[in-house]
Amino acid sequence: MTLEEKQIQIVEEFGIFDDWMDKYEYIIELGKELPIIEEADKSDDKLIEGCQSRVWLDSSMEGDKMKFVADSDAIITKGIIGLLIRVMNNETPKTIATADLHFIADIGLQEHLSPTRANGLASMVQKLKMSALKAI
Amino acid sequence: MIVENEKIPFDINAIRAEFPVLKQKIYGKDLIYFDNGATSQKPQVVLDAINKYYSQENSNIHRGVHHLSQVATSHYEEARTIIQKYINAPLQEEVLFNSGTTAGINMVAFCFGELLTEGDEIVISAMEHHSNIVPWQMLCERKKCILKVIPMTKKGELEMDVFDNLLSNKTKLVAVSHISNSLGTINPIEEIIEKAHDIGAKVLIDGAQSIQHMKVDVQALDCDFYAFSGHKVFGPTGVGVLYGKKEILDSMPPYQGGGDMISKVTFEKTTYNTLPHKFEAGTPHIAGGICLGTAIEYLSKLDIDAIQKHEYELAQYAEQELLNIDGLRIIGTAKNKTSVVSFVIEGIHPFDIGTLLDKQGIAVRTGHHCTQPVMSFFEIPGTIRASFAFYNTKNEIDIFIKAVNRSLEMLR
Structure with a gap:
């Protein structure tokens, strides 16, 4: 599945919810399912300090594809991270660096990626893309 | 009125x-x-005043000879009087317009701070907003002064017996919030002001969270400075007030240089305007000031x-x-x-x-x-x-x- 196809799949999944609370219920479930980073591995170099919630991000290469693990102390932030990682995982650095992550706006969550939201997500996407750029 | x-x-x-x-x-x-606590909503009367100012009165104040400028100037100064009466300040020129509480505190930290010397002490409390911490830290760095902090209990109450011990003849200023924005504690500022005055220190009250909830009488309190924000008291954003006692304001050097704050400018020497203009350089937030007056007038009728x-x-x-x-x-x-x-x-x-x-x-x-x-x-x-x-x-x-x-x- 291409990065674009994964985005379309997520938009379709969210299409069944017509209520905001249902959307968030789903995001929270995704957050609960996300593999977490062990406390001992939450080193400062992985930390992205938001004003409110904190995010940890780690990346590695497997062949020519990138792998990400991430975590947050807030469950909603974690759920959205889960979506971002689902889209970005197993892609080449070039695909990640140039990705237009329109699905976030398509499912109505763009407020969470605003730099002023202070939940660490905007910085996380930036860091994710930077790590991809470095790997090109 | x-x-x-x-x-x-x-x-x-x-x-x-x-x-x-x-x-x-x-x-x-x-x-x-x-x-x-972050900001208040605005009553219709304030919204109407904003609209009226920009649609009928917009003009620069204090220097214009034309009709609109005189109307705007008189409304701006009337707003100052409304605020003066509301907080019971003795003099109109003791009410300084600025952009908000943060601006007021920074102004005092800079200008009153200029009167301080190495080793002088400033006392704040453990429950201050960053706006009432950082300006004092900057001052302490600049003038080599010492910052002391009144601790609090797990209930979120100031430890007043420790406060007594923090005060000394080196204490020049006590800066505390009237009400804590994150805890809601109403601090015993009457007692703080009295004790600080006993040892000759001045007192600044951060009133950002108080004036919208209770009657504030700066003469009864006898505080030396009282700062608040317009937007938290049902007025516009970007405007606020610093009340300061005239003799202290007169002793302080000006903050920013510019238009309106001068008496005479030559390349050799500039003399400064009198209060309140000495501390109000440049074109102020005219609509903000006028409409803050409207908000205070609204509040005063409740x-x-x-x-x-x-x-x-x-x-x-x-x-x-x-x-x-x-x-x-x-x-x-x-x-x-x-x-x-x-x-x-x-x-x-x-x-x-x-x-x-x-x-x-x-x-x-x-x-x-x-x-x-x-x-x-x-x-x-x-x-x-x-x-x-x-x-x-x-x-x-x-x-x-x-x-x-x-x-x-x-x-x-």
Whole structure:
């Protein structure tokens, strides 16, 4: 599945919810399912300090594809991270660096990626893309 | 102008009708606005005044010979008088317009700070907003002064016996908040002012969270400076007031140089204008000043005692209902509190609750509320803060409690 196809799949999944609370219920479930980073591995170099919630991000290469693990102390932030990682995982650095992550706006969550939201997500996407750029 | 004793009886429905923003729906739900500590909503009379200023009176003030400039100047200065009377400042020129509480504190830190010398001490408290910490740290760095902090108890009350010991003949200024923005504590500023004056120190009161909730009389308090923000007191953003005693303001050097603050300028030497203009360089927020006057006039017609009682009942009711929730802890349990309820819930991040309340039409604030030392003291990342104004109701609190419970069902 291409990065674009994964985005379309997520938009379709969210299409069944017509209520905001249902959307968030789903995001929270995704957050609960996300593999977490062990406390001992939450080193400062992985930390992205938001004003409110904190995010940890780690990346590695497997062949020519990138792998990400991430975590947050807030469950909603974690759920959205889960979506971002689902889209970005197993892609080449070039695909990640140039990705237009329109699905976030398509499912109505763009407020969470605003730099002023202070939940660490905007910085996380930036860091994710930077790590991809470095790997090109 | 203010007509004394002409008070409008407290009628919650009539009051709510004055605030158009409250009629909105957010995500399909009636807006419940519990973020009044951050900023207040504006009554129609203020909105009308803003519109009237820009559509009929817009002009630069103080120097114009033409009609509009004279109208704008006179309305701006009338607003100053309205505010002077409301806070009972002895003189009109003791009321300085600026951009808000932060600007007022920074101005005092810079200009009063210029009068300080190495080793002088400034006392603040453990529950200050960053705006009443950082300017003093900057001053201490600049002038090699020493910053001392009045500690607080786990209830969020200042340790007044320690305060006594912090005061010495080196203390030049005590800067404390009247009301803590993150805890709601009403500090014993009368006692603080008296004790500080006893040893010859001046006192600045950060009034950002107080003037909208209670009567403030700067002469009765005998504070040397009192700073507040227009937007938290039902006026526009970007405008605020610093009250300062004339003899102290006169002794301080000016803050910024520019138009309006000068008496005569030559390349060799410039002499400064008198108060209040000495501290008001450049074109001010004219519409802001005028409409802050309108907001204060509106507030002055309300029954402030009835408002205080209503807000107190709201906070009491909210705390009582919140405490029925498993694992919920109120942060800030001082005996003397205003209508701020800060809380944490075990195992739940405040950001998650805030996000889910937002989707249910409820505006609260989550995070450290610009008081990181307070959060460190309580060893928490942040709180969920509901802060009430007189236009809020018990019915809104019932909906809020249901919404918190629904959010918890989803998160737990």
